[in-house]
């Protein structure tokens with residue numbers, strides 16, 4: 001049996017779209033499942049774009065998702081180069097074959113001429129497809145124009161009344177009459193190939209056996225088949241993946257949540273969670289399972305079970321899946337991920353970032369201050385993760401929860417009068433709590449001692465522990481929602497905890 005070879009072929013558009021990531025993933029899954037080869041090819045023939053940075057971003061996102069490719073622009077392979085911008089000689093070689101076999105022809109019509117004819121047709125209420133003006137040119141005329149260095153494009157000669165058909169794995173049998181395919185351009189007048197041509201030549205030369213790509217390319221496939229046919233080469237099999245729409249059924253756009261993989265990474269999604277969710281867009285593990293390991297998907301994945309109904313992108317579902325991955329993630333590993341993110345992000349924070357996180361102004365350019373914060377992160381992060389990993393759905397949410405451990409907090413105005421009309425003497429409770437905590441010796445400042453002391457305090461004051469906890473939470477976090485109280489105090493440490501109690505006391509007195 002021939003080796004299975006698939007490719008992911010992004011155009012450098014600036015970022016990796018979530019839909020393209022799904023295409024990459026399905027190609028990758030199929031390759032792994034079939035023990036085949038997964039190829040990365042960059043379709044960068046559009047010279048107008050600033051390519052290098054965009055390609056780097058796409059490669060970064062693919063690596064972040066751990067889609068290792070077996071052949072590609074950075075690692076090479078037997079069928080390279082893997083960037084279309086470096087493959088022009090191949091496109092011209094095959095365009096010449098088509099010209100020689102009269103399956104394609106040169107077109108000297110200028111854009112202006114074509115535009116004029118298009119207008120004339122439209123006026124008459126007719127649709128303009130290329131009218132084959134240049135097909136009439138005889139060899140002498142062509143030679144003459146070539147001698148004059150007149151620019152030309154190369155067009156396929158679409159055959160008369162020929163049925164072009166293929167069976168798509170997802171969409172079934174598709175048939176198009178060649179009369180409905182115009183003489184489309186394969187090489188532009190700037191000598192660069194069009195997408196439909198370069199993709200066929202590359203898929204052929206790279207020995208691609210299965211093309212798996214978005215449904216938006218379904219209408220291109222008959223044109224590509226025309227080229228395969230004209231070159232007398234065997235086409236690969238085609239699988240077009242269903243569209244990904246927003247939950248509302250609209251086209252997916254930024255309004256519905258981030259659309260680039262990069263943005264999901266920055267929001268704090270774990271790559272495993274994102275991949276798990278992507279695999280559910282157009283495919284199902286079974287009737288009900290939503291969380292599964294990559295190993296299990298690889299075992300179960302099959303192109304035949306891809307659904308043709310458009311997939312709906314459900315941001316909340318992705319968020320929930322991410323939350324489950326965070327909860328189940330090995331604690332020390334997650335601590336490492338969060339630590340590295342914090343170390344990168346904290347120095348980039350400005351005053352307004354700090355403020356929006358409820359944190360006081362801190363000079364983050366001061367290396368001593370940063371050093372202290374980093375040291376505290378190193379020491380404490382491992383203890384914090386178990387407090388937050390069941391509550392957060394993204395790493396950003398985790399960070400928001402733990403940043404107040406390392407900075408001074410800003411008490412929101414509204415909590416100043418929180419206890420005004422309540423039957424709780426918050427000031428008194430704060431004073432007594434201060435006294436309880438300061439009595440615990442430094443080397444004894446641990447969960448059990450803190451809990452014992454504070455519970456006893458609630459009893460002495462004849463109030464519920466919840467009542468006391470509310471006062472303490474406001475003092476320690478500036479908010480009543482928060483992390484487990486005793487653990488928080490233990491991790492904050494005696495000095496910081498006492499500092500916050502007295503700060504809050506001052507505020508409410």
Ligand code: GLU
Nearest residue numbers: 009010011043199213217
């Ligand atoms: N370069 C095309 C794109 O980014 C993919 C082409 C293909 O897979 O055939 O949409």
